[in-house]
Amino acid sequence: MTRTAFVARISAAGPDDVSGLEAALDGGLPADGVVALLGKTEGNGCVNDFTRAFAVRALSDAMARRRPDAATAVSYVMSGGTEGGLAPHFLLLGRRDVTGHEVPADDRAPEGAALAVGGARTAALPPEHLGRLAQVRLVADAVRAAIADAGIDDTADVHFVQIKCPLLTADRIAAAEARGAATATRDTLKSMGLSRAASALGVAVALGELALSDIADEAIGRDTALWSGRASTSAGVELVDHEIVVLGMSRAWTGPLAVEHAVMGDQIDVEPVRGALRRLGFTADGQLGPEERGALVALLAKAEAGTTGRLRGHRHTMLDDSDISSTRHARAFVAGALAGLVGHAEIFVSGGAEHQGPDGGGPVAIIADRTRLPSRRSER
Template sequence: MKIGVHKVAMAAPNDVSELAALIVAGTVDPARIVALIGKTEGNGGANDFTRGYATLSYQLLLAPLLGLSPEEVGHRIAFVWSGGTEGVLSPHATVLTRDESIAPPVAGDKRLALGIATTRTILPEEVGTMVQVREVARAVRVALDQAGIAEPADVHYVQVKGPLLTPAAVAEAEARGRPTVTRDPNGSKPYARGATALGVALALGEVAEEALSDAAIARRLDLFSKVASTSAGGELTACEVLLFGNSPSATSDFRIGHAVLRDAIDADAVIEAIGSADPESGSPGSGRLDAAARSRIAAIFAKAEASPTGRIRGRRNTMLSDADIHYERHARAALGAVIASVTGDPALFVSGGTEHQCGPGEAPIAAIVQVR
C-alpha cells in the first residue's frame, strides 16, 4: 500500500481548481483518490451547508473522470469536512490517494497506511447511544485490518464523521415513537461526537466495554481515546471512518505521528506530534522547526477545545461565557494560530469539540510528514 497526500487550496467551497490542475498534470490519478479531508469557511454548526456544497463540487469534478454519477463518487470516496476557518485558518482540502500495487517495503521501517470503512445507516434514535458506539467500533476494526496494522499502538489518528440530529430526523423518529437523545440539532453534536470517539476507544482497547453505557456518553469524560478525532454533520446518515497509522507493509513516502495538546496554546505538543512522525524534525521544548522540517509537513489534523475551568495556564479567558461567539470558534482560532506559528502553514485541519477525545481540556493532534 502506498498513500499519497496532496494539499489543495480552496478560494470558495465550490473551488476545485487546484485538484483539477493536479489531475491534468498527472500528479494525481483520480482513480486512486480514496478520501478528502478539508476545512470550509462555514460556521461549523448544524446549518453549515458549505460542507455539502464542497462535497458536491468535488463529486461533479470527479464523476466524468471516473465514469460515475456524482452520487456514486460519494460512495466511492470518503469526504470529511469541518466547517469554520476562524482566525488564520485557511480553507483547503487534503486529497488522499491509495495505490494497492505490491512493492517491497523499506526493511524494518513503518510507513503511512490508511484504512477506510463506513457503518450502516445510523437511525436518529441511535445517534449518541451505545448502538452508535458499537457500530463505529466494528468499522474501526475493519479499517484497521484494511490498513494492515496489527498493533493499536501504530494507530495515530482516526477521523470519524457521522450524523447529527436535524429537525427532520427528530420528527421522523418521533413519528415512529422513537425518542432521540435531544431535540436540539446543535445540542446533539456532543452526543454524536462522543459516541463515535468512544467507538474508536472501544475498538483500540483504550476503554473496556463494561465501562460504557448510554448514560456515559458526553458525560463520563474520563473515558476517552487519545487518537480519535470526530465530527458530526447533517449531511451524513452513516459514520465514515478513516484510520491512519504506520504499517511495515506500507511503501508510502510519509509517516504519521501524534501527541496530546494539553491546552489551546500548547506549541510543544505540535512539535511533539511532528517529531513522533519524524524524530529528526525537532523535540518538545525546542520551540521551533527549521525550514527543512517545515517543508516536509504534509498535513496537520487537530481538535480544539476550551478549558473546562475557563482558565489557561492560570489566566482567565471568556471562551465559555461569550454569548456572541461559540467557544468552538474561539478555540479553533486560537489553536490554528499556535499551530501555524510552528509549521508556517495556516492550511490546517482544526476542528472543534473534543468529547471523549483525550482528557477534559485536552485535544489530539496528528501530523503526516514526508520521509527523507
C-alpha cells in the same frame, strides 16, 4: 504487491473550488486510489453550515467525472469553520499498488514502515441511536473494518482516526418520534456534541483504549475522564451515516510518508506536538523554518474550550460568549498555537473535542514526507 500512500494538501479559494483537486489528478495521482478528501470550509461549523455539503457536492461531482463509484467509494470529511487565520484547504488521501522496483530507493520506507490509509462507512444511524451506546458500537465495528482495510495488524500502529458523523435536525427528530422513539436531545446544536462524543468513544473501544463496559449512555458527552488519544470526530448535516478514515503505520506499505500523533493537554500545550515532530525527524528548536516546513505534508488537530472555564489557572470567556460558539473560539485559538509552531496556518483544526483527548485538550496527527527533511537529504 505492496501499497504506498499518497497525500496532497490543496489550497481552496472556496468550498466549490475543485481546481486543485483536478490539477493533482491530472498530475498523476490515481482517482481510483483516492480513499478520502478531508476539508476545512469557511462556514460557521454549526448545524446550518452548508459550506460542508457544498464542498462535498463539488468534490464528489469532480471525482465522478474520473471515477463512477466516487459517491460511495470515497469519504468526504468536511469540517466547517476557518476562524482566525485558518486557511481553507483540502487533504487528498489515497493509495496505490506498486511493485518493489517501481519505488525509487530514496522513496522507500526508511524505518521499515510507512503511512497506511484505510476507510469504511457505516449504515445509516437511526436518529434515536445518536449519542447512545448503539452509536458507539456501530462506530467501533466500522473503525475495525477501516483498520483491516488499511492492512494494519496492531491497533498500536493506528495514529489517527478521522470520522464524519451525523447530527439531528428537526425533521430527523420528528421522524424518530413518529415511530414512537425518543432522541437523546431535541436541541440540534447539542446533538453535534453528542454525536462527536459517541463516535470518539467508538474509536476508543475499537483501539482498546476503553472497554465497552466502561461506557454508559449517561456518560456520553459528560464524563470527561473517558477519552481517546487518537480520535477526531466532526458532525455535519450532510450525512446520516459515518465516514471513517484510519491513518497508521505498516510494514506492509512503502513510500516516504509517515504519520505520528500527540495529545495536547490544553489549548496551548504544543510541546507534545513538538515531540511528535522530533520522532518524525524534524529538528527545529523553535518554529519550523522553510527548509523543514516543506516536509510537513499535513497537520490535523482537535480543539475545545474545556469545561472548567479556565486555562492554566486563568479565566477565559469562550464558554460565556453567547454570540460565538465556544467551538469557533477554540478552533481559532488552537490553530494559532499550532501555526506558531509549524510556520503556517493551512492546518486541519476541528472544533468540539468531546472524549477526544483530555478535557480542554485534544489529539494531533502529523503526516510528513521523510525524504524532504534536510537530515534525510544530507544522508544521500
